[in-house]
Amino acid sequence: MKLFLHLFFFFFCFLQAAVSIAPLQSTHPFDPLTKQEITLIQTIILNKYPTKRNHVKFHYVGLDDPDKATVLEWVSTGAPTTRNAFVIAIINSQVHELTINLRSSRLLSDNIHTGNGFPTLTVDEQSDALQLPFKHRPFVESIKKRGLNLSEVVCSGFTVGWYGETQSSKRVLRIECFMKEETANIYVRPINGITIVADLEQMEIIEYHDNAVEPVPKAENTEYRASHLKPPWGNWKFHIGYDVRAGVIISTASIYDPEVHKSRSVLYRGYISELFVPYQDPTEEWYYKTFFDAGEFGFGQSVVSLEPFNDCPPHAQFLDSYVVGRDGTPQLLHNAICVFEQYGGISWRHTETGIPNQEIREVRSDVTLIVRSVVTVGNYDNVLDWEFKTSGSIKPTISLSGMLEIKAVDITHKDEIKGDQHGTLVSENSIGVYHDHYYIYHLDFDIDGVDNSFVKTNMKTVEVNDQSSKRKSYWTTSSEVVKTESDAKIKLGFSPSELAVVNPNKKTSTGNEVGYRLVPNAAAHPLLTDDDFPQTRGAFTNYNVWVTPYNRTEKWAGGLYVDQSHGDDTLAVWTKQQRGIENKDIVLWYVVGIHHVPCQEDFPIMPLLSTGFELRPTNFFERNPVLKTLSPGIVKGPGCKKP
Amino acid sequence: MKLFLHLFFFFFCFLQAAVSIAPLQSTHPFDPLTKQEITLIQTIILNKYPTKRNHVKFHYVGLDDPDKATVLEWVSTGAPTTRNAFVIAIINSQVHELTINLRSSRLLSDNIHTGNGFPTLTVDEQSDALQLPFKHRPFVESIKKRGLNLSEVVCSGFTVGWYGETQSSKRVLRIECFMKEETANIYVRPINGITIVADLEQMEIIEYHDNAVEPVPKAENTEYRASHLKPPWGNWKFHIGYDVRAGVIISTASIYDPEVHKSRSVLYRGYISELFVPYQDPTEEWYYKTFFDAGEFGFGQSVVSLEPFNDCPPHAQFLDSYVVGRDGTPQLLHNAICVFEQYGGISWRHTETGIPNQEIREVRSDVTLIVRSVVTVGNYDNVLDWEFKTSGSIKPTISLSGMLEIKAVDITHKDEIKGDQHGTLVSENSIGVYHDHYYIYHLDFDIDGVDNSFVKTNMKTVEVNDQSSKRKSYWTTSSEVVKTESDAKIKLGFSPSELAVVNPNKKTSTGNEVGYRLVPNAAAHPLLTDDDFPQTRGAFTNYNVWVTPYNRTEKWAGGLYVDQSHGDDTLAVWTKQQRGIENKDIVLWYVVGIHHVPCQEDFPIMPLLSTGFELRPTNFFERNPVLKTLSPGIVKGPGCKKP
Incomplete structure (x- = not known):
């Protein structure tokens, strides 16, 4: 046991x-x-x-x-x-x-x-109820009327909720039926238009309506059992570049589409354009600490050599790069980048218990490819990952480690603190000063071609006031193609929406524009006043998302010259032009922010704190692109036999 | 190359x-x-x-x-x-x-x-500038005055920003110095009180002040080089339970504290209390679809057998469990839960290039323990992980796979759509209906003891109007001990804050209350109206965070009897009592929500969509608890020699 x-x-x-x-x-x-x-x-x-x-x-x-x-x-x-x-x-x-x-x-x-509500349903009573329609003559006739084969029908049960009924209720189950003909994927082949309600105590159908005949969606392309599919390739193709300012740059990333047998472009270029780290202590020795780590110190210049086995797992491959000395001489940077596969996750799965006499379990384990570099600017170490998934997702992750900036104070216990120390007493005489980390990603999407649009899909509540439903409300979406860069400035977290870059010139067979959407993490917003000098220089943090028309020279969100800059060459300034971004070559800029209130665990060196986001295909493929792929075989490590 | x-x-x-x-x-x-x-x-x-x-x-x-x-x-x-x-x-x-x-x-x-700002600094000029103080007599005297050993001093350079100065600026660097005596961790031993500004073109010190003498924080406990440390154990101890309604339950989780040589309690119980899935189609065949998967169908009852190698990696260990038939008979559920270690990440790292003639690189690779189960309620598969990190973090992750609920329609192309179809045309005749997934976690913290408090630390902007700083603003924090369950209802995402459960009766040596904080993901808020029946029943989604006093019977956020419930026994009702929660045995409830707008990739079976959060020690330990641990050795898989 x-x-x-x-x-x-x-x-x-x-x-x-x-x-x-x-x-x-x-x-x-x-x-x-x-x-x-x-x-x-x-x-x-x-x-x-x-x-x-x-x-x-x-x-x-x-x-x-x-x-x-x-x-x-x-x-x-x-x-x-x-x-x-x-x-x-x-x-x-x-x-x-x-x-x-x-x-x-x-x-x-x-x-x-004796109160309201009923206990959790038993599996057995659900099974019994799902057999009732087959003995219910009106249902048999409904199936016949639709020209369907009753022996290929399978039913499923749904709890009914409560919609304000005041008479004492019965334990009931609504039943919907599906076709298992030519597919194990019953859920995508609903027989709609029929309402069936079963009483679970009497175990009988107490309500039956055949309201409308809707076509049953076809079985084609719905099968998911490996035994019924021919496995294709899953395949990303991209270039890993390096720049002394940007560090790692991902370019011309495209993914193989098994349906059309070709690679389709996704991301022309992706890199971290700037990292703004304002400390929050206004005193003479600290007020100026508002660093722009990429523009002032060079993110690529600050890339450090990776340690095999510890920075990257044993099976990683390493890439070298060159930095440039003050005198123009190239200097080798060994093991600047590593690339490795990661296992342990699931790509997709389903266990099906709803088809009598058949248990189906199909699970595909996941393998993803990670490109990793570490940028150490003085005390802080930034672990920067780009993860590529066979399903088409790209997941950048940022992790912080290294040391806090510490202010020495004549205080050894919190009780001695008088006034604002602008940080946490993380050890005797040591204040870990409050600060932020704002990373801004330059994401130049080329979704299936150069000309793209930025679409904001808002979710909004619809109230039902006309008795047309037992519901009083539901939510729906309205999509807006954003016309100019001014309208594309978005503070995340305040209203529910999905943000996508689409190609309005390429549609799926059912007419959806092909696209990728941004799945953000919890958003951080700046707390400095707009007119404060550091905030003017770091004004690209005023919004979490920006979209600009592609401009070869607009690479650095904080400006080309950042050291002692006045904030006159930032993304916030460029976007005042109100340039059009519809059906144009566009760049999405995304700010990942962390407000950092230090704690004692961050001392004397902090365990990784990670955050990230996902760029996820959304109607980019006709369907799940890894539906037909098999799990990767068991990896045989160096010196191993296959288990 | x-x-x-x-x-x-x-x-x-x-x-x-x-x-x-x-x-x-x-x-x-x-x-x-x-x-x-x-x-x-x-x-x-x-x-x-x-x-x-x-x-x-x-x-x-x-x-x-x-x-x-x-x-x-x-x-x-x-x-x-x-x-x-x-x-x-x-x-x-x-x-x-x-x-x-x-x-x-x-x-x-x-x-x-000729514009504002200067280029990225070269590494070489920074190195040169950092030698200047050692030849600057006032600096040598400042060090002497403090009784410090000059040969143990090392300096670091900081960019200076811009604070509205209108005269043309010079390329300068501010220099701060640190003690490397008895530690490689220079950053935590700042010599504060001295202002040094160097001109990078003339390569000379142009400003020097010795303002105040602050004690240099001690070197004790700051070393991070493995060669200077004795490795202790890292160790979680917890119980994995199972319940036919809740599924996996984590209980009496405690972590070994290497400083005090004992295990300290963290989480008395953690489990998913309910999963609310309201669909957003008000029509006759769909309006009622507002499911409570745990209370109506049983999360534990819906746990499915895991597939070795694919659901869990080859080195996973499996646990069985028992479900109960309608007649009361125990039924074995094989491979209900798996437990495995996960590699590939970094626990902490630092590369130090700032100490002359010494390159230091210390990296600890990470190993985490994952407890996984899969709950399949009809069409959807929920992959539920609890990850335990040696650093003390607990990271629960939820991943969705399986099938969408599909509505059959007589439409094969988006152009034919008239009116709101309440979903996406994911394939011919197939609407993937809009819906939400709200998981609510019951997290009964016992941070170093039973009596805990809930502390909300708000970040707020402070404006500087008195010329006391060149800054116009900064942010600071104010912490509030939340007194009652009414005040602990929090909608996340609207104002910056950190939420922690602390033990007000246990303090660190510097006086911080020991605690754990919630690091949330992007928050989802309900879009149904408050008075709509499904929302009344699922009112525990009205806030993302709730805190209640521990009550043995308050286990199910949607009520004990959820099928056809009226919403009279939910977390939202219990918390109307305004019970005190300060320095009491308390439970934190956290809602993880996903608004799901289906896309074609979700059809006919969806690749995993993941979200999660972190429970992270915050002043729980005196310092980084894995500072002294070494990287785990290379894992020898079955049939492998050590590489």
Whole structure:
């Protein structure tokens, strides 16, 4: 019974990491019910309510949590806790709550629930209900009327919610049916237009309407079982560049489309254009600390050599680069970039239990490609990843490590603090000063061609006031093609929307514009006043998202000359031109921000703090592009046999 | 020259995944400058400006991006592009922008920049400037006055920004110095109180003040080189439970604190309390689809068997569990949960180039422990991970896969759409209906003991109006201990704050309350009206964060009986009691929401869409708890020799 164990996680010097699942002397108070305990519960309840005279259904059987105090006592001393079970059963159509002492095998309580709502449905009653339509003549006729083959129909059950009905309700299930003909993917082949409601207690259909005949969507391209598919390739093609200012640059990235048998362009260029780090201490020794790490110190110039095995896993490949000395001499930077595959995730999966006599489980494990570099500007280390997924997603990740900037103070305990110290006392005499990190990505999309548009799809509430629905509201979307760079300035987090770059000249077979969308992380907004000098220079942080027409010279969001700049050559200035961005070559700029309130764990060197975002294909492909791919084989590491 | 290559990423049926770094016939137009090209550039510029008569410094040497049209032409036909370099050099104190044709070895242009701002600093001039203080008598005296050893001092350079000065500025660098005595971690041992400004052109100190003597923070506990540390253990201890309604439950999680040599409690219980999935189609066949997957169908009851190698990597360990049939009989669920280690990340790192004659690079690779289960409710598959990091972080991740719910329509192309179809035409006759996924986590923290408080730390702008600083603004924090559950209801994303659960009865040696903070992802807010029936039942989504006093029976955010519930037993109702939550046993509830606008890639089965959050120690430890740990050894997989 592996589950009923403690799990210890440890690693030890020079030994390899190891998971140890070790048995305990005694069971944990939160151990799930054992097989024997479940059988005991069943016996006790059926002893009181013999099935000869009673109709008994177990809806919930679980542990009745012991009191916290006793659990904590067990944790520290091993003192035994109570071990009770809590059961919700429907007995003769009444909802019973029963508590059982598992040590004494005694029924402690048996109360009848009379309030609103019903217990979790049993799997068995759902299965039974889903057979009802096949014996219901009107349903058989509806199927016949549609010209469908009843033996290829399979049904599924849906809970019904509550819409203000005041009469006492019955336990019911709505049933919808699907075609399993030519595909295991029943959900995409609904037989719509039929309403079926089953009473779960009487186990009979109590409502049936055939309202309208809608075509059943075709089976073509819906199959997902590997045994029914021919695996194609999944394939990214991109260039990894390097620049002494930008660091790593991803260029001309395109992905192979298995449907059209060609590579399609996605990202012309992607790189971090600037990193703005304003500290938040206005005093004489600190006020000026408002750094632009890319423009002032050179992100590429600050790339450091990676350490094999530790910065990148053992199977990584490394790339070198050249930096340039003050006198113009090239200097080799060894292991500047590494590239490796990452495993352990899932690409897609589904377990299907809804088709009688067939259990289907299809799982594709994931393999992604990561391009990593580390930029160390003085005290901070920025770990910068570009992850490419076979599904078409690109996921950039930023992780912070290295040291805090520390201010020395004559304070050793928080109680001595008087006035604002502009940071956290992270150690004796050491204030970790408040600051922000704003990374701005230059993302020059070329979605299936150069001319693209930026589309903002807003979600908005629609109120239903005309009794046309039992619902009072729902949400829908309205899409807006953004016309100019002025309208494309967006502060994220205040209203729900999806942001996409699309190619209005290329459509899918069903007429959607092909595109990629930005899946952002939690947004940070600047807290400096607009007219403050650092904010003027870092005005590209005023919005999280910007879109500009492509201009070969607009590369650096903080300006070409940033050291002591006056903020007259920033993205915020360029976009005052109100240039058109519809169906044009456009660049999306995205700001990833972190407000950093230091804590003691960041001292004397901080464990990685990570954030990132996703560029995800959205109607770019006709369908899931990795539907037909198989899981990668087990990777044979150096010195390994295949397991 | 590996860097100057295309990188192809592919995987193929039955073959193991492989990265192929393959040479191209021709170089890519975005290939970084080669060593030979950099030397050529140096030669051309120094030919025009011989160093005998000129002072030349190279501040930027990079590729002058070819026109996009020519790059794209190269991508499709291989037609050659121009290959120019762009150089920013300071020649005799003037900033020159030079363009060079690398094919013809010709200088194409040479313009002088006269605007604001200066180029990226060279590494060499920074190094030179950092030696200046040691020859500056007042600095030597300042060090002596502080009783410090000059041979243990090391300096670092900082750009100065711009604060509205109108006279033409000089290229300057501010210099701060640090003690390297007894530690390589110079940044945490600043010698504060001294202002040093160096002119980078004249290479001399032009401003020097010794304002105040502050103690230099001690070296103790700041060292990070493995060679100077004794590695301790990193160790999580927790219980993995299972419940037919909740699925996986993490209990009594504690982490070993290497400073105090004992395990300290963090999380008493954590699990997903409910999953609310309202669809957004008000029509007769769809309006009722507002599911509560945990309460109506049972999250644990819907856990599916994991597939070794694909759902979990080859080295995973599996745990079984029992579900209960309608008749009360236990039924074995094989491979319900898996546990595995994940590699490839970095735990912490730093490269130190600031200490003369010493290069330091310390990198600890990461190993984390993941507990995974998959809950498949009908069409959707939810991949649910709990990740435990040695640094003390817990990172829950939710990933969606499986099938969309599809509505059949008599439409095959977007152009035929009339009116709101409440979804996306993801394939012929198939609307993927708009919906939300709201997961609510029950997180019963016991931070170093049972009685905890919930602290909201707000970041707020402070304007400087009194000329006390050259800054006009900065931000600071104000922390608020939240008194009652009513005040703890928080909609995330609208104002910057950090949310933490702390133990007000346990403080670090510097007086900070020990705690854990919530690092949220982008927040989703409900779009249904408050009075709509589904929203009343799912009112626990009205806020992203809630805090309640611990109550053994308040386990299910949507109520104990959810099927056809009226919303009278939800978290939103309980918290109307305005119970106190200060220095009490408290539970934090966190809602992870996704608004799902389907796209064609989600059809016929969707690639994983992931989101998650982090529970991160914040002043819980005295310092970085993995400072002294070493990287785990290379893992020897089954059938492998150690590489």
